[in-house]
Amino acid sequence: AQSVAQPEDQVNVAEGNPLTVKCTYSVSGNPYLFWYVQYPNRGLQFLLKYITGDNLVKGSYGFEAEFNKSQTSFHLKKPSALVSDSALYFCAVRDMGYGGATNKLIFGTGTLLAVQP
C-alpha cells in the first residue's frame, strides 16, 4: 500500500541553525512528492515538489528538499531557521493506482516545527 511517514511529531531548533524535517515514502513506481506548511487555524500552503530531474528541489521561503531514491526519503531542509518558520509541516505523495499516478494525495501525519529565538 502507498504510504508516507513523518517519524517526528515535533522538531525543535534554535533560530539561525539549520533545520531538517524528515519524510519517508512507500509507493510503487516513481514517486511524486510534495511538502506543505500549515499555520494555526489556516489552510495548507504549497512549499515545493519533486516530480523528476534534479534530486535537490528548491521551494518557497528558502526551503529545499532532497529526494533520495535508495533511502525512499524526501527530507525538508533550510540552512538557517527563523522563528516565523514555526508551523506544522506535511509531506505528501501522489497515490499510485493500477494505471499510474492518480489525482489523489496521501498525506503524512505532520511534524510540528518549533524554532526558538
Place this chain on the structure above:
Amino acid sequence: DGGITQSPKYLFRKEGQNVTLSCEQNLNHDAMYWYRQDPGQGLRLIYYSQIVNDFQKGDIAEGYSVSREKKESFPLTVTSAQKNPTAFYLCASKRGIGNTGELFFGEGSRLTVL
C-alpha cells in the same frame, strides 16, 4: 485575486443536524477535494471531483455527501450519519494538467458538534 474561499470559518451544530460547508474557487481548476483534519492524523480524503457532475469517494466518505454542479463550487454536506463530525475541514483544488500539479487549499472550516 484568485483563490479558494471556504465558509463558514467556524460552525456549531447540534447532534442530528445536517450542515453544509461551502467551497468556491476562481482558479479555473478542474479538480476539487475535501479533506478532514484531526490532531495527530494528518489529512484524510473525504471526496474528490475531477470534473463537473462527477465525483468519487475518498477514504472516509461515510456520513458525507457532495455535489459538483458548477466548476467553481464543491459543497460538502456533513450528515447526521457521520458519527464523529467535529473536525477541521479543508477544501482544495488542483493546479496543472496531469498528475504532477500541486493542491491549492482554502482556509478551512472548523465544525464543532455540541
